[in-house]
Amino acid sequence: MPAYYLIPKKLVKRYPFLQRASWWIEGLFFRAMLSLVRLLPPRQCMAFLGWLFAQLGPFTQKATKVRTNLAYVQPGMAGKELDLAVKAIFRNLGRAAGELVSMDRIWQERDSYLEFVADPVLDEIIAGKPVVFVAAHIGAWQLTNLVGAHYGIPVATVYAEETNPYLGKLFAQLRAAFRTRLVPAEGGIRQLLKELHDGNSVGLAVDTRLESGELVPFFGVPTPTNTVVPRMALSSGCKLVPVRAERLPHGRFRITVCPPIDARDESLSRGDKALAMAAELNLLFEQWIREDPTQWMCLKRRWPKTARAADPTPAGS
Numbered sequence: 001m002p003a004y005y006l007i008p009k010k011l012v013k014r015y016p017f018l019q020r021a022s023w024w025i026e027g028l029f030f031r032a033m034l035s036l037v038r039l040l041p042p043r044q045c046m047a048f049l050g051w052l053f054a055q056l057g058p059f060t061q062k063a064t065k066v067r068t069n070l071a072y073v074q075p076g077m078a079g080k081e082l083d084l085a086v087k088a089i090f091r092n093l094g095r096a097a098g099e100l101v102s103m104d105r106i107w108q109e110r111d112s113y114l115e116f117v118a119d120p121v122l123d124e125i126i127a128g129k130p131v132v133f134v135a136a137h138i139g140a141w142q143l144t145n146l147v148g149a150h151y152g153i154p155v156a157t158v159y160a161e162e163t164n165p166y167l168g169k170l171f172a173q174l175r176a177a178f179r180t181r182l183v184p185a186e187g188g189i190r191q192l193l194k195e196l197h198d199g200n201s202v203g204l205a206v207d208t209r210l211e212s213g214e215l216v217p218f219f220g221v222p223t224p225t226n227t228v229v230p231r232m233a234l235s236s237g238c239k240l241v242p243v244r245a246e247r248l249p250h251g252r253f254r255i256t257v258c259p260p261i262d263a264r265d266e267s268l269s270r271g272d273k274a275l276a277m278a279a280e281l282n283l284l285f286e287q288w289i290r291e292d293p294t295q296w297m298c299l300k301r302r303w304p305k306t307a308r309a310a311d312p313t314p315a316g317s
Contacts (some may be wrong), residue, residue, distance in 0.1 A: 023164040026164060026167065030167060085293065100174050132239065134203070138207070139245050139247055141297075145180050146179065147243055158204035193232060206229050208302070214275060216278045218282045227275055230277035231271070234270055235270070240262075242284055244256045261277050
């Protein structure tokens with residue numbers, strides 16, 4: 001998770017004594033803001049935070065990362081079109097914050113908010129075979145955690161702990177609405193394999209840059225990608241199942257459990273199978289992002305610093 005949300009990171013690096021004060025200010029700000037917006041009904045809460053983030057986000061240091069990532073997703077976008085896209089991304093980030101804050105109420109009134117669509121592979125899961133659920137930070141991604149509660153499946157959700165200790169407790173309280181067992185990312189692959197061995201499915205987002213990841217094409221550019229999760233699925237004999245949560249009109253959501261990502265070529269080594277599965281997963285995420293790039297929460301650098309966006313001009317033009 002980001003070390004700082006409101007205070008420029010460079011400023012704290014230059015004046016280290018500001019770190020504790022910065023964390024305290026941010027913790028106080030977010031706790032006060034969320035306490036107020038929780039008083040709103042879920043749809044109004046999501047709309048208000050969407051508006052607020054759209055006003056403030058484009059002026060934060062994260063906006064630069066967003067612009068850089070959009071250059072890979074939609075090469076050639078510039079000027080007012082780019083400004084509007086950046087603003088829309090922050091608006092959707094605000095909506096995501098509202099979804100997290102309101103998740104308990106969304107679940108309690110799920111007939112008014114949620115619809116679930118599942119691939120038949122869920123028959124295996126309900127029968128007791130654990131799977132590896134994977135998601136991307138696209139749309140209302142946090143609602144993918146409700147798959148376990150809806151289908152009665154024990155799921156362990158991987159999360160990144162906050163650097164800011166004042167925010168750590170706040171987000172832990174909010175994540176309780178996932179209705180899953182929470183596993184810190186620091187536990188590593190060994191903890192996830194234990195969960196699978198114990199009969200629990202696991203869920204995590206795998207679209208962010210992994211410094212130790214292998215290079216796999218993403219929007220036509222070789223990009224450090226998480227191949228550990230496909231390897232884990234292969235070694236445990238579990239299905240790798242993508243899950244997507246989409247925002248629908250009138251404040252509703254569709255949560256889709258997709259067909260599993262399989263290693264189709266049995267002649268490959270386990271490492272090559274994992275690479276092929278990661279590539280297929282990247283292609284699926286690309287498809288979702290291309291439908292509406294403003295639904296992708298790309299607030300961190302995704303591609304290598306030395307990379308260049310792929311040329312969108314068709315060959316032979």
